[in-house]
Amino acid sequence: MQIKKRTNIKFNVPQQLIPLGILFILVITALIVARYLLVPPTFGELGHYRSQAIEDNLAHPMSYAGYYSCNECHDDMMELKNQSNHRGVACEVCHGPAAKHIEDPSEYLPDAPRDRGFCPLCHGYDPARPSGFPQIIPALHNPGHACIFCHDPHNPLLPHAPEECSACHRDIANQKAVSHHATLDCTECHVVAAEHLTDPRSALAQKPVERALCGKCHADDADASKGIPRVEMASHGQRYLCWDCHYPHSPEAY
Amino acid sequence: MNSILFSFGVMAAEAHGITGYIYPNEFELHWGLLVVLYPYLTGLVAGAFILASLERVFNVKVIMPVYRLSLLTALAFMLVAPLPLLAHLGHPERSFEMFLTPHSQSAMAMFGFVYAWYLMVVLLLEVWFDYRKDIVIKSREKRGIKKYFYKILTLGSTSLSEKALQFDNKAGRLITIIGIPSAFLLHGYVGFIFGSVKANPWWSSVLMPIVFLFSAIVSGIALVLLIYIVTSLVRWKQLNMACVNKLAEFLLYAMLVDFSLELLDFIQRLYESEESIAILSEMVSNRLFISLIITQIILGSLVPMFSIIMARFGRLPDELRRILYFLAAILVQVGIFSTRWNVVVGGQLFSKSLRGLTVYKLEIFGLEGVFMTIFLLLLPFVILYILTKVLPPWSDSDKSMSAPQG
16 A cells, blocks of 8 residues: 555656756766776876886886996996096986997997087086086186096096186176175185185085174274175174175175 | 176176076966966956856845846856966866866866866856746747757756746756855865965965955956946947946945955065065065056056945946946956966066066967967957857846846
């Protein structure tokens, strides 16, 4: 009896909802079908990417031989390089991919770049490079000479100690050159040991630690040119060091 | 010698408009005019929809003449809104991969679903329920291809019984209620994306979604006001001054809230005085002086607010009022476009080193140029024109057209 009653119940679905419902089901089905057809089968197995991509990449032919392969025959060169500032630079960075050379050393010889365009890829001046990284302006640095004429790439010692701080700290030197501190020598503020020029990491240049150094020129009673901005050292900035607010290499910036 | 060369370098950089120190990858702006256009368009969509919801949900009967117009405006601009992004990305076909392989951790990827929800579940459904009666009548009255076109639009639901019409009305109301948070989500989301860029002090602010939302409401109301005045003029119809006055009032209130929020954000930034404040102040007083101080604040906010106050609450003849409203609405559009410009372009003008400023140079031709932007700005009006031909929103011209039941 109860079952009969239930079958007589009429669902009062508004007419509008039927086509809309069908339309929405179609759209969602289309999305599901599109996903089924278009999403690569291995997508999402390992992460939000196609894991087959790893296999695809592994299937590419090997071009680079790797550090250990070079060492097998050229261990003398490797030892020299590993003692030098180029110890972090792999052989194939300069010599190019050498997998073919490993397969047939006599048939295929790797590149040995000798023109002046190559070394400045790393050592040409670029303000984004860290201070202290040796950088040159190729047009000004011994034009016409190949780099290897003076520098051995496997042991890139400098032929002589740099004459100017800008040889390694060009970004700072350039900034200072157009600032109010242009005429100051670097050694006016930094104490630089002689060893710093030949082995910079063993003897770092000293940075100032006291406000009094700036006060030598900028204190209101300093014995310096009249055009230099003066402050009362006791009240100006008080507990802060001068370079907390002023950048000494370009002091007008703040 | 080196320092002389460097000085030349500095002079060359200054000739390009760069000042101070910037990182090499900050020289060129990656988000240009089209990315400015995108939040502007979505803002208009959200604003126009929220205006429509005032009539539908909050029963503001006086703005009835623009109810359907604002819905169609929202739809027309919604259809164009993603185009600037697709043009900017250069590979429009890749955007569909967002739907196929959605990444729930990416705000930008999930935005595709917010957009799809808003377009399909909110706007299209609401327009359909609202116009169903008219569509059915047209499918019976028209002849030839038009008849079949309207028949398809009915989706087979041709009942005009009182019960069916009541359901249309109820469904429309329900969708509008869902639509309000959706509209907030749509444009709040755009602000959210900018506001969550932690590395950029000009963007990173929790107020960003809220400021975006209110500026969206301002721009949407002003746009519908403009379109209503212009279409009435072109159709030689009398403007409903009560409606226009109410629109202007809402515009004023929205502008007051928007302006206060932006002022609050500005004051808070000044008071916080984070390390970025120096470069941001320099940017505002140099690079963004015209687009922020002049066009956004003075011409885009203060002047229109003052003229609306004068027109709405002063004793002026209706003709003068209309002109003042019209001018104010145009200035508001200029102001809101400047707001988007200042956010998008401003956020890329200063270096992340906080020590230098770059410049933005407009492209004229090309996929991201001025002409493309003008085309994308005009396209919604063309779509709106077609929509008004297919689904006339006017309640005064055609006696057979019915207004939705309150």
